Amino acid sequence: MDVVTAHEPAWPRGLCVGCGQVWPCEPAVAELVDEHGTGLPLAAALWAMFDQAAQAVPTAPALALYEQCIRRPLRYVARLTAGAGR
Numbered sequence: 001m002d003v004v005t006a007h008e009p010a011w012p013r014g015l016c017v018g019c020g021q022v023w024p025c026e027p028a029v030a031e032l033v034d035e036h037g038t039g040l041p042l043a044a045a046l047w048a049m050f051d052q053a054a055q056a057v058p059t060a061p062a063l064a065l066y067e068q069c070i071r072r073p074l075r076y077v078a079r080l081t082a083g084a085g086r
């Protein structure tokens with residue numbers, strides 16, 4: 001399967017292969033919200049990403065990975081949902 005523009009993380013740098021932004025980029029977060037909504041399933045998906053990242057980059061500081069994979073996307077989602085008003 002060729003998915004040329006997929007927004008996927010490239011570890012160990014933690015950048016998106018689709019657009020080169022810090023993972024998860026805004027399109028990737030939007031896709032996760034589409035798929036999981038903004039509640040617990042989304043949090044579970046972010047934790048799964050965090051787990052993947054921790055395994056891909058065992059030397060990375062857990063706190064930095066947590067910030068990148070969970071806190072940062074959740075802040076973005078909070079902004080999204082505040083703006084959308086739903």
Ligand SMILES: [Zn+2]
Pocket residue numbers: 006007008016017018019020021025026027028
């Ligand atoms: Zn991207």
